[in-house]
Amino acid sequence: MTTRRSKPNTATQDGAPVPTASMKTTTTPSGAPQSPYLPTSLETALLAIYPGTLLLGSLFSVLNGATRNAPYSAVLQAHTPSHAPSYFARKSNIFNVYFVKIGWFWITGAFFLFLFSHSSLGPRFTPVLTPRRVKATLRYCAVTAVWCALTQWFFGPPIIDRGFRFTGGQCEIIYGDSAADNAKQADMSMGREVLTHAACKVAGGTWKGGHDISGHVFILILGSAMLWLEILPAVLRASGLREERRVQLADGKVASAAVETQERDGNMHVPVPEELGVGVKAALSVAGLSLWMLLMTAAYFHTWFEKFTGLIVAFAALWVVYFLPRGVPALRAVLGMPGV
Template sequence: MASPQPPSTPKSTRPTITTPHRRTNSASHASPIDFKPKSSAARRMSMTATSQSASLTPQTFWERATENEQLVLAGLVTSLMLCGILYSLVQSTSLDTSEIHHHSLPHRAAYFARKSNILNVVFVKRAWGWTSLLYLVHLFASSSSPSSIRSGPGGKARKLGIWILATVAWLLFTSWFFGAGLGDRIIALTGGNCAVPLPKDADLKAARDIFPTLFTAGESSRTVTQNQAGKIYVPLPHQFCSGTPLTVNTFPQLFSLIPAYANLKATSNHESLQALPRPRWHRGFDISGHAFLLTLSVMVLGRELAETWRSWAATSSRRRRVATNNDSTISLIRRWSSIVASGLVGIWCWMILMTGIYFHNPPEKLSGLVLGLSTAYLINVLIPPSSSPSPFNPILTPNAAFSRPSAALRSGGSFDENAARRGAVVDDGVIYEDPSESSGEDEAKKARSRNDVREKVE
């Protein structure tokens, strides 16, 4: 009688547990498309992971440029000015604007060599007004979301401070620097003279008795005779080129040379233009005000637009797309102010090139460029930009949407990592669960998993 065979024993006494919905044979072939997060928190987590992984891939040229916009803009305006200076030296196109007689020269053939060109009259003469308008519109129409790039705490206040500092620098150079503007003071200290043309019907002999230092522009001699050709100029005190109006009351010696001057009434600051042209500087070192102001405008406006330019560069590279369905009035104002302000930066760059080609001598142009860049650098030192986004400070994940760990978790309680991966956010290297979004879904999945395990064991 054959002895009964003992029942075969399995190789492992541990029950096999199969987790539902797990891809067991395709781990090495998984792709982001295979994972379809359902909860909103999981989708945010997926977007954050995508942005972090994208930061590890090579950046495009435009993304690198917009992340260092101040260096790029400084290099751009410097290159334009140097190219303009080189062209002016080769072609002899530049006009020495420190000579007073250049205001009486006929218009030059090149359109942008004339001060009456449309860009100079409409835009450059009001450069800081245009820059301030678009800067402030773009600033107050911008989002104050904590996800804004490089905004940091108090982002709008910091940006408003940038504009205030730049405005103060513009006023110091053009209007007031403990009296006259800095530009006028430098001209006066370097030997410049404030002057006005002598009226044609004035008695030259009487003029020589009152003003012994009459001169003609371009002549080496500072004195003139009645037979000398050229326009004769009368030197004036410096304040008349720094804002003090030239009228019968402020400088009667000059008006005494004009016939019937007693009939002129000084009723406004522009009364003097009826008899005499505006007083202007002659010689001295005239720092290019256009080079300074346009350079400063490009740097300040470019810093405000940098965040918008970065978003445009990221969208064009197709490496990050953020869905926006906000067509509110504020968003439209921001969008169009960004476009118009970017066009204004282009106009300023073009006029920097035209200044380099047609106006001032090379040292005056370079000094205006250096002064503008130095002012922008000082503003960046006083109000530095906030830190750049990083994988540890993602820009697409709002912090307010997630909860902090409970007291039980902080004291060493249990932690469901799988649930946290579905509906939580990384914070300082720890994954916290958002129970408001994943509790119901997690309970249902746990129940299904227990049922499946029970069926397989039975």
């Protein structure tokens, strides 16, 4: 998706390029067709930002003296509030409370603003459900379903909480001085197997033991990368860059995704905006702030392994929604691809 488009040397139909033999099947320098399941060079560079950010933040937490010497609570998964080495090391910081904690609200807003404001998807600021808008919405629903299942609800407790309990975690309440506190502890002991992390916190307990996947890392990567992958084709097209994504066709051949773009658009001329537009700018803003908060999470919260598993789970979900359909025509017919 990063090659600069050369002077057109093929015929066009009302401004849309006609597929040529060079667009049908593409190969790597070794002669083998490029796998449709793998990201392009630009997508690889963008996705590499996430593990790089986690590594940078984790190294900072080790090398910075103030952070290294500040008391860390495994129960809080953060530095103790009274000894927090930075404003961003406090869970009460404004960006954590009003951005990360309700992150899917901002991600959803940026997504739908782009969806209904960018002319490559349909008439701007008009509630017309074009095929591209419908499939983009289905991709959003698929990613949202993953976010919901892991962090909110999955036929009961979310998957992250189930995994925490499966690895030996539980909700504990310290005995108090009063009979009411002791009764509360007894109730928690009987019901701890059905409590979520949120319910445990509300009940005054602590989530202890087990492996707790970093929900912050998961949502920050999943949401911002979804926005990146959705807006990237529009940005590249406005920049005059050639399509480099590959798809597997029904006959098993690997071809440029531009072939399916042409088949979808036919003789219709899809306008190329001269500027990115408010939707792309909003998505970039949310993605940029997400990267900053991911860096702060890496520096001040969770263990290395908790952050690593958050990254892996987010990447797995993104691959299923955005890369698997490129090699599976039946799935691509439902979810489509951004810009196609």
